[in-house]
Structure formats: C-alpha cells, structure tokens
Amino acid sequence: MLAYLRRRVLSSALPLLVVILGVFFLARLTGDPTNLYLPLSATAQQRADFAARNGFDQPVLVQFVDYVGQVVRLDFGESLRTAQPAATAVLRAFPATLQLAGAAMVxxxxxxxxxxxLAAYRPNSAADRAASFLSSAASSTPDFWFAIMGVLVFAVWLGWLPTSGTAGAAAWILPVVTLLIRPFGVLVQVVRGAMVTALSAPYVKVARSKGASERQVIFGHALRNAGAPVLTVAGDLAVGLVNGAVVVETIFGWPGIGKLMIDSILQRDFAVLQAAVLVTAVAIFLLNILIDVGYALLDARVRQGAMA
Amino acid sequence: MTTSLEVEGLSVDIHTPTGVLHVVRDVSFSVGSGRTLALLGESGCGKSMTAQAVAGLLDPVAEVVGGAVRLDGTDVLELDHTARRALAGPGLGVVFQDALTTLNPVQQVGAQVAEPFRIHERMGRKAARERAVELMERVGIPEPRARARAYPHQFSGGMRQRLLIAMAVALRPSVLLADEPTTALDVTVQAQIMRLLADLRAERSMALVLITHDLAVVAEQADEVAVMYAGSIVETGPVREVFDRPRHPYTRGLLSSVPAGAAKGEPLRSIEGSPPDLAAVPSGCAFRTRCPLAAEICESETPALLEVDGRAAACHFAKELTDA
Known part of the structure; x- marks a missing residue:
C-alpha cells in the first residue's frame, strides 16, 4: 500500500508541473494587470512602480522560475485585489465547492x-425505455441553460426558490440539481450496462437457486459486481464537476472555487488563479487515489493483485 | 421408495425474433428418494433446459408451456413466485457447473455457502457462517474456517465445485439437480466429485437428477437413465438394461461411439450427421434423418414413448431392436 502511494505521488509530479506551467503562461495571455488596477490617468512612472512591485517587470521566464521556487515552499503569493495571501482566498472558497459537488455527486x-x-432488470421494458429517455435527456442538457431556466421558472415565476446565494436549504436546490443532472444521466447508462452484464452472470442463477429474493439478487449480488465501471465513470464525472462548478457558481453567486477562478481571471489576479488551479489539480489527484482504494474495497482480486 | 420428483409432460418454448422454438417436448420422468436418474444427451438436446424449467430458473425468453413438476407431491408450476422461492433450497437444490463466475467473484465463499441459512432459516451472520464452515468441512474443503474468508478465485476448480455442492445440499433438499457437475474438471477430480455426490445422496436420502453427456458417469452413478434427443426423451429405463440392450437407434449410436471397445488403429465410430436445428426438426421421428433404420412410417408418424416392463423407447422398430 505504501509502495503504491509512493508510486502514485511520483507519477503525478509531472502532470502537476505541466498544470503549473500551463496556468502560469495562459494567465499572462489575458493581458497586463497594470491597466486594470491603475487609473487611466496613471503616469508611466506609476505603471513601472506597480510592475516592479509585483515582479511584472522581469522577463516571463524569470517570473516563472521565481514562482516555482515559491510554490515548492508552499508560498503562493498575494492577491492583487485584496493583498491577502492567495492560499487564504483559495482555502476559504474550496469547502463551498466541495460541499456543493459532494452533494451533487452523492x-x-x-x-x-x-x-x-431497475432499467437493467427488465431490458427493453417500458421502465427501461423511460430510463433511457430520461438519461439521454439529462446527459445532453447544457448546465448553463438548465441553471438559467431554473432561475426563471422556480425563482422568478413561481418564487419558490432564491435566485442565488447560500442562505438556507432552499438555496442549495437549484445549484445541486444543475450540477448533478449530467452525471446522473451518464451514470444511468453506465449502471444499466454493467447491471445487464452482472444480472446475466451464472452467480445470479445460483443465488436464485438458493431462494434469494429479487431484491437480494439485484442489490446483494449483481450491484457489487457492477461497481467497478460505475466507479470509474463516477470518478471521471466528479473531476468534470470542477468545470460545472465554474458555471453554476457564477450563475448562482456561490462563493466557491469556480467563482473564485472566474473572478481572478477577469481581474488578472494571477497569484489567486494559479493557486486555485493548483489546489484543484491536487484535489483531483487525491480523488484518483480514492477511486483506486474504492476498486480494492469492491473486489478482492484488485486488493491482492494490482495494488501490491 | 417414495417419489420425490415427478415431471409429467413438461414442454418449454423459447421465443426468438424469428419464431418459437420447442426446446423441451412432452418430457416425463420421476425419481425416488435415494435414487439417481441420469438425463443423458448431447449439447442442445434440451437436458439443461429441462433442468432449469424444473428448478424455475429459466431465462425470460423461455417459457414453460405445459406439464407438471411435482416436488414431493406439490406441482411447483402452480405455485406463486414467493411459494416457489421458499422451496428453492429446502425442496430442491441445484448443483451448477463451475465456471469463472458461478460463484460470486466479489463475495467471500463462506458468506455464499451461508446464504441458504440466512435466507430460509433467518439465521444471523455468525450462526450461518458456523453452519457454512461445518458444511465446507463435510464436502472436503481443507481448513474450512480459514478458507471461508477466501474468495472464489483463490480455489481450484474442484474445490469450487465442492463449494457449489455445499450450497445446494445446505438445507437438505429432497431433490438434488446436478447440471454437468464434472464437465469442467479433470478426470481424477471428476471421480472425487461424483463420489461426494453419491455419498451425500445416500447420507441424506436425496433424489439425484444427474444431467450429463458423459456415458461413463451415467453407467457408474445412475440407477435409471433417460436419453434425450431434440427436446424429447427417446429412451428410458434402468441403466444396466438400457446400456446392455438399447431399444432406440440413437441410444445404440451413442453407445457404439464409445472408443473403449475399439481396437487400436480401427476408426472411431460416430453417429452420421448432427442433431437437427431446433427451428427445423424433421417431421415424424426427429432422429430419422440420421437413423440407419429409417422407413416411411418414421416420416409420417411420431413414435410414442410406450412403456413395456419398466422400459420405454420412442421408436417404431423398438420391438425389432429388442428381439435382435
């Protein structure tokens, strides 16, 4: 297990470096923050001072080497906007996203x-076809459209739910539903496929020959065997929720990491943006380890083989 | 001897996109407690389908269209789902053929062997596991207590077959249905498994229905044999008599294709042709297209399985074959 973890940490060092590289240079393509933070009337001297204070006067490569040097010492720099450490801003926003994504995913x-x-239990039945329709509709609904329509219908017309914010349980409904709709749609198809295979396996007949009820057959025997593909796709979708969070948090004013990223890009707040992306990348790396542990918990063959 | 299982006029259809296949046609047999009946036939002859119909384990595409399956006098085909489920285990045990996923690959074998006790006797996890360990010991699993925590892939084929037997006999059913229990195993292990089945049958006075294509297994294990061809029983009777003096040309063909008696260098004998496609079974006698004795009557009339002194053969020339 320890050897496995060491291997995983080492093998993810390179991707993390690529992420740092990418976000560092792409962020600088958005333009010069000086124009944003100083008034139009600022003199050339004031502009040069601002650039020098924030290190923007250095060649980009020098800036990059300095930045990587700071990151390995866990120093993520300061926000241009608030002059607070970038790490503080990111860590304050992260739990909100984690809660939202966690609720949606579960x-x-x-x-x-x-x-x-249920769809797999009777393939081609009316229930199966209804589930297929529901799932393709759900997996092909654009989240931004769904979010805006949700606000229009439930907040503006019916007045049942708030348009945005985090106050009260009702405020959770629209963001969570918007986030979960696509993963739900995709997962229904994956579960159905895996369960059709599992339910036709001989051990299902054996279970029935022992007098197991259909509920025991489906949930006691077949479902666990269908777990691995479901876990794979669910993990992938959970990673994709970071993208969804950007849209959802922006529309619903949810103070999470997605909103923080968008605000940082618009404000050219490089330090915060870089920290947010890096923290997200690390979170995804941890999630992948969790998925591997999940495989091992589901299936003893994985426990004894691949992770040794 | 009391009759434990009596199958009468059982017929099974399979619904396919191109039409209905009659895979089991008017099959009747019975087995008494402590006795062994072999259901013998080539693959595709309907013997496994018959077994699954008896056990109530047919796939949704297959359907019982007629007949009765009386288990200790009760016609199980008349029972509702719940009542039939209550008999799965205590009334009828099924020994499946070992394959990669006949045992659930992600569950400890102890839990799988314990499942019948959990379901039917509502035992707690611990008590059921105790019973499972005893049972595993009985079927010859070494160190059963430790091995109960292992998973199916950690056992050999022979050991997995023993586990499948343990589950089937757990609740002391009056009928044990064994579907090709030794086909996947090598010969020495086959013999051990057959001995275990025979011992359990005698010890628990179960009626054993042995579904197989192996003539040697039938000769050694069974009291009676029913030979199936294209969904029907073509000959039935005590094994010794049927094997010594077959009254159906198909049974003859099967027996003469056993290489044991052939001298070295002599070509092996086989039955000409192959079993009919179930979508196009010949009219009259299904075997007539491969039969050396086929005559006009075989095409126009389906021979009935008529019983004469404890034996029966569905052939127009059964009498001639008897006298020959």
Whole structure:
C-alpha cells in the first residue's frame, strides 16, 4: 500500500508541473494587470512602480522560475485585489465547492444506481425505455441553460426558490440539481450496462437457486459486481464537476472555487488563479487515489493483485 | 421408495425474433428418494433446459408451456413466485457447473455457502457462517474456517465445485439437480466429485437428477437413465438394461461411439450427421434423418414413448431392436 502511494505521488509530479506551467503562461495571455488596477490617468512612472512591485517587470521566464521556487515552499503569493495571501482566498472558497459537488455527486450516484438497476432488470421494458429517455435527456442538457431556466421558472415565476446565494436549504436546490443532472444521466447508462452484464452472470442463477429474493439478487449480488465501471465513470464525472462548478457558481453567486477562478481571471489576479488551479489539480489527484482504494474495497482480486 | 420428483409432460418454448422454438417436448420422468436418474444427451438436446424449467430458473425468453413438476407431491408450476422461492433450497437444490463466475467473484465463499441459512432459516451472520464452515468441512474443503474468508478465485476448480455442492445440499433438499457437475474438471477430480455426490445422496436420502453427456458417469452413478434427443426423451429405463440392450437407434449410436471397445488403429465410430436445428426438426421421428433404420412410417408418424416392463423407447422398430 505504501509502495503504491509512493508510486502514485511520483507519477503525478509531472502532470502537476505541466498544470503549473500551463496556468502560469495562459494567465499572462489575458493581458497586463497594470491597466486594470491603475487609473487611466496613471503616469508611466506609476505603471513601472506597480510592475516592479509585483515582479511584472522581469522577463516571463524569470517570473516563472521565481514562482516555482515559491510554490515548492508552499508560498503562493498575494492577491492583487485584496493583498491577502492567495492560499487564504483559495482555502476559504474550496469547502463551498466541495460541499456543493459532494452533494451533487452523492445524489447523482445513488439515483443512477436505483434507476439504472431497475432499467437493467427488465431490458427493453417500458421502465427501461423511460430510463433511457430520461438519461439521454439529462446527459445532453447544457448546465448553463438548465441553471438559467431554473432561475426563471422556480425563482422568478413561481418564487419558490432564491435566485442565488447560500442562505438556507432552499438555496442549495437549484445549484445541486444543475450540477448533478449530467452525471446522473451518464451514470444511468453506465449502471444499466454493467447491471445487464452482472444480472446475466451464472452467480445470479445460483443465488436464485438458493431462494434469494429479487431484491437480494439485484442489490446483494449483481450491484457489487457492477461497481467497478460505475466507479470509474463516477470518478471521471466528479473531476468534470470542477468545470460545472465554474458555471453554476457564477450563475448562482456561490462563493466557491469556480467563482473564485472566474473572478481572478477577469481581474488578472494571477497569484489567486494559479493557486486555485493548483489546489484543484491536487484535489483531483487525491480523488484518483480514492477511486483506486474504492476498486480494492469492491473486489478482492484488485486488493491482492494490482495494488501490491 | 417414495417419489420425490415427478415431471409429467413438461414442454418449454423459447421465443426468438424469428419464431418459437420447442426446446423441451412432452418430457416425463420421476425419481425416488435415494435414487439417481441420469438425463443423458448431447449439447442442445434440451437436458439443461429441462433442468432449469424444473428448478424455475429459466431465462425470460423461455417459457414453460405445459406439464407438471411435482416436488414431493406439490406441482411447483402452480405455485406463486414467493411459494416457489421458499422451496428453492429446502425442496430442491441445484448443483451448477463451475465456471469463472458461478460463484460470486466479489463475495467471500463462506458468506455464499451461508446464504441458504440466512435466507430460509433467518439465521444471523455468525450462526450461518458456523453452519457454512461445518458444511465446507463435510464436502472436503481443507481448513474450512480459514478458507471461508477466501474468495472464489483463490480455489481450484474442484474445490469450487465442492463449494457449489455445499450450497445446494445446505438445507437438505429432497431433490438434488446436478447440471454437468464434472464437465469442467479433470478426470481424477471428476471421480472425487461424483463420489461426494453419491455419498451425500445416500447420507441424506436425496433424489439425484444427474444431467450429463458423459456415458461413463451415467453407467457408474445412475440407477435409471433417460436419453434425450431434440427436446424429447427417446429412451428410458434402468441403466444396466438400457446400456446392455438399447431399444432406440440413437441410444445404440451413442453407445457404439464409445472408443473403449475399439481396437487400436480401427476408426472411431460416430453417429452420421448432427442433431437437427431446433427451428427445423424433421417431421415424424426427429432422429430419422440420421437413423440407419429409417422407413416411411418414421416420416409420417411420431413414435410414442410406450412403456413395456419398466422400459420405454420412442421408436417404431423398438420391438425389432429388442428381439435382435
């Protein structure tokens, strides 16, 4: 297990470096922050002072080497906007996103397990076709459109839910539903496929020959065997939720990392943007380790083989 | 001897996109407690389909279209789903053929062997596991307590077959249905598994239905044999008599294709042709296109399986074959 972790950490060092490289240079393509932070009337001297104070007068390569040097000492620099450490801003925003994405993912997986299993139990039945329709509709709904329509219908017309913010349970509904709709749609198909295979395996007949109820057959025997592909795709979708979070948090004014990233880009707040991307990348790396551990928990063959 | 299982006029259809296949046609047999009946036939002859219909494990595309399956006097085909489920285990045990996923690959074998006790006797996890360990010991798993925590892939084929047997006999069913229990195993292990089945049958006075294509297994293990061809039973009777003096040309063909009696260098004998496509079974006698004795009557009339002194053969020339 320790050897496995060491291997994983080493093998993800390179991708992380690529992420740092990418975000560093791409952020600088958005333009010169000096124009944004100083008034139009600022003199050339004032501009030069601002650039020198923030290190923007150096050649980009020098800036990059300095930055990497700071990052390895866990110094992520200061926000241009607030003059606070960038790490503080990111760590303050991160839990909000984690809660939102966590809630969306848990609900999406549970709902997809139930709907997908029922669809697989009687292939080509009316229930199966209904589930297929629901799932293709859900997986092809653009999240920004759904979010805006949700606000229009439930907040503006019906007045049931708030348009934005985090106050109260009702404020969670639209952001969570917007985030979970695509993962749910995709997962229903994955669960259905994996369950059709599992339910036709001989051990299902064996279980029935022992007098197991259909509920025991589906949830006790087949579902765990169908777990691995579901876990793979669910992990992938969870990573994709970071993208969804950018849209959803912007529309609903949710103070998470997606909103922080967008604001930082618009404000050319390089330090915060870089820190946000880096923290997200590390989170995704940790998530992948969790998925591997999940495989091992599901299947003893993985426990004894691949992770040794 | 009491009759434990009586199958009467059982017929099974499979619905395919191109039409209906009659895979089991009017099959009847019975087995008494402590006795062994072999259902013998080539692959595709309907013997496994018959077994699955008896056990209530047919896939949704297959359907029982007629007949009765009486388990200790109760016609299980008349029972509702719940009542039938209650008999799966205590009334009828099924020994499946070992394959990669006949045992659930992600569950400890102890839990799988314990499952019948959990379901039917509502035992707690611990008590059921104790029973499972005893049972594993009975079927010859070494160090059963430790091995109960292992997973199917950590066992050999023979050991997995023993586990499958343990599950089937757990609740002391009156009928044990064994579907090709030794086909996947090598010969020495086959013999051990057959001995285990025979011992358990005697010890628990179960009726054993042995589904197989292996003539040697039938000769050694069974009291009675029913030979199936193209979905029907073509000959039935006590094994010794049927094997010594077959009254159906198909049974004859099968027996003469055993290489044991052939001298070295002599070509092996086989039955000409191959079993009919179930979508196009010949009219009259299904075997007539491969039969050396086929005559006009075989095409126009389906021979009935008529019982004469404890034996029966569905052939127009059964009498001639008997006298020959």
């Amino acid at each position: 609900i999406a997986v549970l709902a997809a397990l139930v709907v997908g299993s």
